[in-house]
Amino acid sequence: MFNIRKRRAGIAAVALAAGAALALTGCGGSGGSSEEAAPTFDPNEKVTLDLAFWGNDIRADLYTQAVAAFNEEYPNITVNTSFLGFPEYWEKRQTEAAGGGLPDVMQFDYSYLRQYSENGLLLDLDPYLGNIIDTEPLSEQILGIGVVDGTTTGIPTSTNAWALFTNESLLSSVGVEPFEGGSWEDYVDWQAEVSAAGGGTVYGGTDYTGRIQNFEIQQRAKGNDLFTDEGEPNFTEKDLVAFWEQGVPQREDGAVIGQQKLEEIYPKSAFDAGLTTSELTWDNFGAGYLGNLGEGTELTLTAPPVTEEGAKDLYLKPSMLHSISAKTEHPEAAATLVNFLVNSPEAGAIFGTNRGLPASTTMLEGAELDPLGQQIRDYEESIADRLGDAPPVPIVGYGTLEEKFRQLGQELGFGTITPEEAATQFFNEMDVVLNQ
Structure with a gap:
């Protein structure tokens, strides 16, 4: 049994995974200035995206279901998925980063966000926020977690505290x-x-x-x-x-x-x-x-x-984020996929708490929380008065x-x-x- 006990008001009122510095080769590419016209996605354009994540066979099956649900809405976007265990996942990303071939969309870990961002490897997501990527379901605290040097390069999928x-x-x-x-x-x-x-x-x-x-x-x-x-x-x-x-x-x-x-x-x-x-x-x-x-x-x-x-x-830390390669040839389609994986009730229903407690209110609404997930949700709501802005993204x-x-x-x-x-x-x- 996992039970949360109601404490007095003063009290009850997000593995960092350790990561060594990577020697990464900087890559060009940008999502464009936020002063430019808001990007849009042509729903008739046929594109193919690569989606990479770490996990096991259970998570792989969940992503397969999520991609199928995504394709019901966007049948023109083909999504090829791949996954590895956590250490092997980052070894492969390091190799790809050096060669300039990161996947279009990646599950990302907080401890690596600054390294890849500062090397110009991740897409500036700011131009896509509020249009392709819905920000209404995500609090400013949550969105701030994915900001490196004033630029948003990751969108949290889930939180912990x-x-x-x-x-x-x-x-x-x-x-x-x-x-x-x-x-x-x-x-x-x-x-x-x-x-x-x-x-x-x-x-x-x-x-x-x-x-x-x-x-x-x-x-x-x-x-x-x-x-x-x-x-x-x-x-x-x-x-x-x-x-x-x-x-x-x-x-x-x-x-x-x-x-x-x-x-x-x-x-x-x-x-x-x-x-x-x-x-x-x-x-x-x-x-x-x-x-x-x-x-x-x-x-x-x-x-x-x-x-x-x-x-x-206290603050909310992301269990994981989603980021986009700075060299993707289809940034609008990639942002559309990220929005689905982060915000959609369909994704919430599929993943539940597999990726942590959903950070988006709309995804959380779709999730059927197990008893443990419900207690974590109750806890994070109980500490609202102690939650401040997340600290800067971890240093390299x-x-x-x-x-x-x-x-x-x-x-x-x-x-x-x-x-x-x-x-x-x-x-x-x-x-x-x-x-x-």
Whole structure:
């Protein structure tokens, strides 16, 4: 069972997938200036488009159904589909990018959007917004996610947000009430209560300072994204030291599970392994958790601890986007296909939550949400007052920094380095990434 519990108003009122920098060859091509006449598509023109996506046989079947539905409306557009697993998908795109032969329409990942956009590989979609691509069903927050350096190069298909999962079944076994919201200090106190009641077999959670996303939302509560629009760091070593120092009492007081135990159960997380009662992560991880914990497990989904009341610290992240090659010979037809895949109720009915919670209201209306998808929808609606604008599209090399942050969190967990030493190492790594 996956159940969302109604929390008090203060609380209940979107794998980044890591990606190394790619050596891409810039390509020409543009959708044209937004000051030009709005592009239109000739419904009688016979064209062929290539559509590429990552996934498995199940997703491939869904895309086949979606293309068939698309062709009922646009029989003149032939769509050839291809798919690969996630790593292989990006290896092929890298090869195609170097040779100038990207598919017309591509399922796109947020962590690669800046790399391909800055190399001129993706079509400027701004001229197509509001005419071929309907923007009414997409909020400004959603549309802003696909903007790189002032140009729209991707349209999100779906969203997720940072959240707090609780294993209510495990929590009830130690006789502690669920976390009812509050500050990060309140959350640590609750974790400590659970760990004490768990007697060394059940813990309240893991040290939250090991995740860069928790640092990010604390910084956003102060009004700062991690990086500026220009890709410069928007935080200091002092900020990072202060954050990592929050983990010291968590570990010393036994409020969280120890790092050695985490190493022993890897690659499972402590939450996956049924050792901790809470986990801060993206809200679309629920299906994976239930797969490991068992369908009978009762999970709840609530907002993360509060850094500052009223802050717009949370945001919606795309599970994936759709982009168009800058070299497509049929930009209007490609934009028509993107609009169908992103906005149509027919696509919503076909995909459901396979690509995440639909970002478009019209696609969401067509989707039949499973219980898990419905709870995620309820959660994202519940945090509306905490949602701010999405941060700038991740810098090239963000995945490398996210992994470095995780590794330093492990060393802090073992006590082999201090917060000051960890901050120095992180800034050294960041200097390399930003200047490569």
